Amino acid sequence: MNSISKRIDYTLLKPTSTEREIIDLCHEAILNDFHSICINSSYVSLAKQLLERSDIKICTVVGFPLGATSTEAKVFEAKKAVEDGADEIEMVINLGFLKSKNYVSVLKDISDVKIAINKIPLKVILEISELSKNEIIKAAEICIDGRADYIKTSSGFSKGGATLTATKIIKKTVKDRTKIQASGAIEDIETALKYLDSGVHRISMTSIPKTTKSLRKYSKKA
């Protein structure tokens, strides 16, 4: 059970989330011993206070969920989040630049953020529901060049979330050069396990009841 819960990014990104909900999220993350929580950047300092004495990491999003903010804005948002206590940064790739085949700007967007946060792990969200197979491969290659630590499938705010087909394409492209995070509509451990078996390192999950229930079921089985 431990090894699975430590693969989970417990996520709350909806814009109307209250401070109360962030507090609950942090407590649930501690109770379930998740790897990290993932929240919007305006709540990083609150989460930092709540998680100070735990080993739960704080992950926050940058240029989220469209990825269409200026590179300078992403860099600043990332730096500020790290200052506030973020342990991991997730940025959304610039989909407009990617679709315009302006790969130089896509790369610069990623590498500028990585340079700014240096040793802090950087995850790049591809938003696979908007991309063709070839675009996924191209985007994954650019992520490697930009020194991304993880490639993440989805923001959770687009048409669809992770698919096994997409994570397999990404895995085949990146091999072991970056890790992979699957996100969007993964609600139970059975599904999570399928992704983990296919070479995914981290899973985003938003729903605690199903998670804990399945986790308990799984730990009994194990």
Place this chain on the structure above:
Amino acid sequence: MENLSQYIDHTLLSATATSDAIKQLCEEAKTYQFHAVCVNSCYASLANEQLKNSQVKVCCVVGFPLGAMSTEAKVAETKQAILDGAEEIDMVINLGYLKSKNFDDVWTDIEEVKKCIPNGTLKVILETCYLDDIEIIKASELAIQSGADYIKTSTGFGTSGATIHVVKIMKSVAQDYAKVKASGGIKDYETAKEYINLGVERIGTSSGIAIVTGISSSNKTY
């Protein structure tokens, strides 16, 4: 007809919008003499370049569409957008703080952005689809008191856009202290006219051409 076009912020905010699509948006804005183009901040400089020697303004969104990024990140995004040529900023209010009744931080968030654009136009998007009537009144008051030049209904990425009911509430709070921008789902001349008759001074839409030429879906059936 001519002055109707001056109500229009010609808008393209889709995450996958290409540079060619932005160029076309700018050409259309010049042809139809729209008030502004409204784009994501990664395209502010491109739009500015395209609109040189024209009256059309560049309007940029900030903290878009969730409004949940840190205040410092919104400020940095705003400063860069202005540097890149934006004359108007549409920021999203921090909905989480609002729902938490943390009104001080909602206020500061807006005030800090307004400080970056003292002589320009700041519009604050309330994302009314997530708010009840009381929250709309409170959000309108907070936005106006913290320096908003306009209060704007919607991002176009929420569960719904402007409604007559919501615009009436916002107008009653704004009176002459601030202007109102209606956005989200306004696609034809009749709807635009209806909002303008209520005292709305700007319309955010991707259907600006249909609105000013009167070729709306309702007319097409004749």
